[in-house]
Each structure stands twice: as structure tokens, then as C-alpha cells.
Amino acid sequence: EIVMTQSPATLSASPGERPTLSCRASQSVSSNLAWYQQKPGQAPRLLIYDASTRATGVPARFSGSGSGTEFTLTISSLQSEDFAVYYCQQYKNWPPLYTFGQGTKLEIK
Amino acid sequence: EVQLVESGGGLVQPGGSLRLSCAASGFTFSSWWMTWLRQAPGKGPEWVASIKQDGGEKFYVDSVKGRFTISRDNAKNSLYLQMNSLRDEDTAVYYCAREEHARFYYWGQGTLVTVSS
Numbered sequence: 001e002i003v004m005t006q007s008p009a010t011l012s013a014s015p016g017e018r019p020t021l022s023c024r025a026s027q028s029v030s031s032n033l034a035w036y037q038q039k040p041g042q043a044p045r046l047l048i049y050d051a052s053t054r055a056t057g058v059p060a061r062f063s064g065s066g067s068g069t070e071f072t073l074t075i076s077s078l079q080s081e082d083f084a085v086y087y088c089q090q091y092k093n094w095p096p097l098y099t100f101g102q103g104t105k106l107e108i109k
Numbered sequence: 110e111v112q113l114v115e116s117g118g119g120l121v122q123p124g125g126s127l128r129l130s131c132a133a134s135g136f137t138f139s140s141w142w143m144t145w146l147r148q149a150p151g152k153g154p155e156w157v158a159s160i161k162q163d164g165g166e167k168f169y170v171d172s173v174k175g176r177f178t179i180s181r182d183n184a185k186n187s188l189y190l191q192m193n194s195l196r197d198e199d200t201a202v203y204y205c206a207r208e209e210h211a212r213f214y215y216w217g218q219g220t221l222v223t224v225s226s
Binding site for chain 1: 152153154155156159168170204210211212213214216217218219
């Protein structure tokens with residue numbers, strides 16, 4: 001099983017700042033990585049797939065980068081609606097054994 | 110508009126059974142892989158099981174193999190998860206999702222399963 005480790009667990013930031021969230025895979029997943037945003041009481045929302053491609057309707061301030069085992073999600077200028085928990089997910093395996101990270105909570109400083 | 114609506118969750122004793130359902134609308138259900146995921150309180154999501162368009166291929170996470178069965182009825186636009194021999198650690202919100210190249214673009218609102226005596 002590929003283990004996904006996210007850091008930090010909690011990130012405090014202010015509106016307008018440029019936070020960077022990290023995700024590390026226990027073995028290479030190539031670019032088979034997605035990022036999700038989850039707000040309280042809601043299902044996760046797909047933001048980024050294939051490590052760097054924004055999903056339909058996702059604002060341009062969200063960007064993803066990386067390949068292999070190291071990935072980052074950057075928000076260029078934090079908006080109030082961006083405070084949420086963010087998860088990474090790898091989908092390298094076939095047959096499927098998709099795994100998620102434990103999440104980074106982005107909170108208001 | 111794509112909609113996925115789960116139902117069937119509830120409180121069940123350890124060793125008990127539940128059957129979850131997911132009603133799909135707004136897309137051609139029979140054309141898509143479908144997946145169940147779950148999320149325990151305070152944890153990240155966990156992939157549980159996926160099923161091919163025609164039901165001919167099914168995959169499960171190791172922790173539920175032999176206990177859970179994923180199925181679908183394309184005529185009814187419905188996805189199911191039969192859960193037997195439930196354990197405390199199966200307590201979670203269960204989501205159905207449409208799978209697109211191993212990513213999950215559309216999710217339902219979830220249904221809570223609580224396993225407790």
C-alpha cells in the first residue's frame with residue numbers, strides 16, 4: 001500500500017497570503033495525484049488531478065506541482081472561502097488501491 | 110446536473126449488517142465506474158470499493174474483503190454496498206462517487222454508519 005503523508009497537519013494563514021501544502025508518497029506515484037478540499041459537513045471537492053491540472057470550475061489561484069513522491073498545493077492569494085481541510089490522493093495502482101493523506105487543515109491566523 | 114444520493118446508514122451492533130444505496134441522476138449511470146468511499150470521524154477519506162460499468166469487475170480494500178459486496182443496477186441507476194460482519198472500525202460516513210480515471214469528481218452527501226453496542 002502506498003502511504004500518503006501530508007504536512008503540516010495544521011497551517012495558520014491570513015487572507016491574501018500564499019500558503020503551500022505538502023504531500024509525500026511512500027513510493028513513486030508518477031503524476032497520479034489529486035488534491036481535494038473539504039469543508040465541514042460537505043463531501044470532498046476535487047481541485048487538482050494529474051498533479052497539476054485544475055478541475056473544471058476551480059479558481060486559478062489553486063495550483064499543484066510535483067511528481068514522483070513529492071507534491072505541493074499552492075494557493076496564490078488566500079480567500080476567506082479557502083479555509084478548509086485539504087487531502088491528497090494517489091491513484092497509481094491497478095487494480096485500484098487508492099489512498100488518501102490524513103489532511104492539512106488550513107485555518108485563519 | 111449530476112446528483113448522487115446515499116441512503117441506508119444507521120446504528121448497528123458489531124457483527125450486524127447494513128445495505129447502503131446510492132441513487133444516481135443527471136448522467137448516463139451505466140457508462141461510469143462507481144465507487145464507495147468512507148471517512149471516519151476526524152480522518153481522511155478511504156477508498157472502499159469500485160465496480161465497473163457492467164458490474165463485471167469489482168475491487169475492494171483489504172479490510173472489507175469477504176465482508177462487503179458492491180453491486181449496481183443500471184436499470185435503476187443505483188449503486189449498492191452490502192456490509193456484513195460490521196466492526197467498530199467500520200464506523201464512518203459512507204460516500205458514493207462517480208469515478209473518472211481514478212479520480213472522484215462527483216460525490217454524494219454521505220450516509221453515516223455507526224457500529225456500536
